[in-house]
Amino acid sequence: MDQNKSNADRVDELNYLLENKKISELSDLLSRTNPIDIVECFEDLSAEEALVLFRLLKKEDAAEVFAQLNQTDKEKLQEVLNDDEFRDLLEDLNFDDMIDTLEEMPATMVQQILKSSDSQTRDLVNEYLQFPEDSAGSLMTTEFVEVSADMTVEETLALLEDVGKDKVTVYTCYVTDPTHKLLGYVSLRMVVTREPDTKLSELLYEDVIYVYTTDDQEDVAHTFQKYGFTALPVVDNTNRLVGIITVDDIIWIIEQEATEDFQRMAGTTPEEEDYSRMSAWSLAKNRIPWLMFLMISGAFTSTILKRYEDVIQTVIALNMFIPMLTGSGGNAGSQASTLVIRAMATHDIQPSDWVKVVLKEVTVGLICGAALAIVAFLKCYFFDKVAINVALVVSLTILAIVVIAKAIGSLLPIVAEKFGADPAIMASPLITTIVDSLGLIVYFNIAQAILPGLGI
């Protein structure tokens, strides 16, 4: 039995055997290792070493390992495999993995490879290559078990024995009519517990949940999550069954969508590539546009400060609290926007809830703002030893800024969603920038209202 903790050791052992060309031991160890763990070995290999390792794999393991390799390692292998080997490998891949591989290749090379395929495969591949990147169509695979309602349990088991090993799942068999329209499904669990001559029509579950090829992957993930399925059928716009999606692909999507939101919310262009594989140059390229936009918008604060230069010159004490005030506003706004963005992403709230959400955040702002205002007053008066009315200005401003920040932080993501933009762009950096400017205006207006001699 394999100890999970020793996976890293096993990778080390494989690398050691490869370096020392102990081929038969290597082959033996490979056959006892989960293909997913073999993938890790490819990371630091030269193309020639990768080829040696790859040729030692069992046919079915080779396909699984290749499917899981990252793009760089795939290309490395592709270059050293000869044409026949590569074509055989493509045929062994699951259909969705083959499409993923072809998608990354130059179109001319794809046509070259497809030349030797039969026209049916060629048409199918070309059809699949056209699904938009984040659609259910681009996620699905064609290796599902299709049965008709008049088959018996015995015939179904015989079919599974025959074709089962080439299917991604045999646990759900999809029942279609002769035009491939989806009628429902039978689960293998139901099949194995019935008499051999039972007709599938008796076991058929008709209230099947399905998705369309054009559905967005985020919605597909949500359906999986809601119902706890391990596979979902995909139909085209005439309700013909064209593929299935399995839960293992969905887990990655849930993680990937969260990662994209994190990236967008931090003010960087979302990127599918892992952080560790990105160069400093491409990281910078993804970050400069937002930093630049925010700096230029943030420069609006300079104009405000210039306008109120007289106020600052008159009561210089006001100046020293500016970063604390804008900082607290930014933090309060980030809290609101982050929670609202996430609640929309997990379908907890809808844009139509906006009144309820904004009112709730304003209430939260009043509570948080009051707490901060009291502490800020005490700190300004007793610690910084400013005049009591300056302390009052600072603490009133903090209350106002926190409330405004909560309102803006909760409203803007909902507005973005309403207008079809990604709410995640209305996150911390943008909210902070907006609140900085508004906060300063509020501050100086409160100061002019309360402090004597500031020209109101």
Added chain:
Amino acid sequence: MDQNKSNADRVDELNYLLENKKISELSDLLSRTNPIDIVECFEDLSAEEALVLFRLLKKEDAAEVFAQLNQTDKEKLQEVLNDDEFRDLLEDLNFDDMIDTLEEMPATMVQQILKSSDSQTRDLVNEYLQFPEDSAGSLMTTEFVEVSADMTVEETLALLEDVGKDKVTVYTCYVTDPTHKLLGYVSLRMVVTREPDTKLSELLYEDVIYVYTTDDQEDVAHTFQKYGFTALPVVDNTNRLVGIITVDDIIWIIEQEATEDFQRMAGTTPEEEDYSRMSAWSLAKNRIPWLMFLMISGAFTSTILKRYEDVIQTVIALNMFIPMLTGSGGNAGSQASTLVIRAMATHDIQPSDWVKVVLKEVTVGLICGAALAIVAFLKCYFFDKVAINVALVVSLTILAIVVIAKAIGSLLPIVAEKFGADPAIMASPLITTIVDSLGLIVYFNIAQAILPGLGI
């Protein structure tokens, strides 16, 4: 066939039938509706209405619906169900759902319920109630299929026919020795495609990946994700098989862990309750500690500004760029910290990579900082029309701040992880606060070095 789009309509229809007491139509529609969709109907019902609806459900649907209800709705039902009904319901629940339900109940009530159970169940329940909340033990369920290696395919299928319907999955059968030590598994896929007299020992897959009851749920989720499993066996510290975890629970955990990171990174205490269900008061309670801490740390900027009051008085133009400078620093730092925190959460980078990561971020900082510095210089000189050496001070400061922010933003989350703290606390709000103070010090030092008459 059920159109997904019409789920909301179906909920409306169920509510309409319930209000108008059309019981037989209601019962009919319920039998054709996925239990998960029935759950939604309970949200706005009174306890009495909920009871009517609940009693109309088929036994197996009732258990599934109850397991999916939120805590408030569960308690509502619990109060109106009589004791016998509730005890029957608990027995129908999957073991993990039963434990979840008992966990939320007062200990005296749990003991009351357990009194009538046999001592074996009682011991098991008490054992399960003791697993820490986020451990594999608290996620697992006991409804798995356990077989011995000397059973035949025929015997296995007969066993499944017998006990299959009470198990959460029959697609993986776990092979154990007489002391329940896990030896491996056979998949139903293998079983149904073999001759009836084949021994399971011939089909046994021994290199099974498993987890321990004490493993953290985040690590369990990572194992599922890595290998694409739909179920994983859980063993105790003597390698006895004690439960299994299924992928549908894992999908929620991946989402929940991401949500917790979002909450922590926004500077709020993580909360399992949905945003929409939380009161303004509890939201405020989760946010005030961080806001207060950040405000007090941020107040350090007041001390710095006070110290450099002379500099500001001498060159008042310097003052108006402060929010833009600290804002850009905060944004640059947030980008770095968010990406690094997320890369650690997805196991893309390890604390041991810290040198590589920080060097990369410093390089990114130099590139981004240089781009911003050029634009800032042009903006200050041509638009704000300040003296050329003031524009130079501003643009040099922005370069320095961006580099420092990237270094701190990438280093602190790694340091937190290294010391066993959650890296997510080293996110935007804290980084911004630190960078604000450092940025001001850098700014005034550069100003004193470049501008004449500032007292160096």
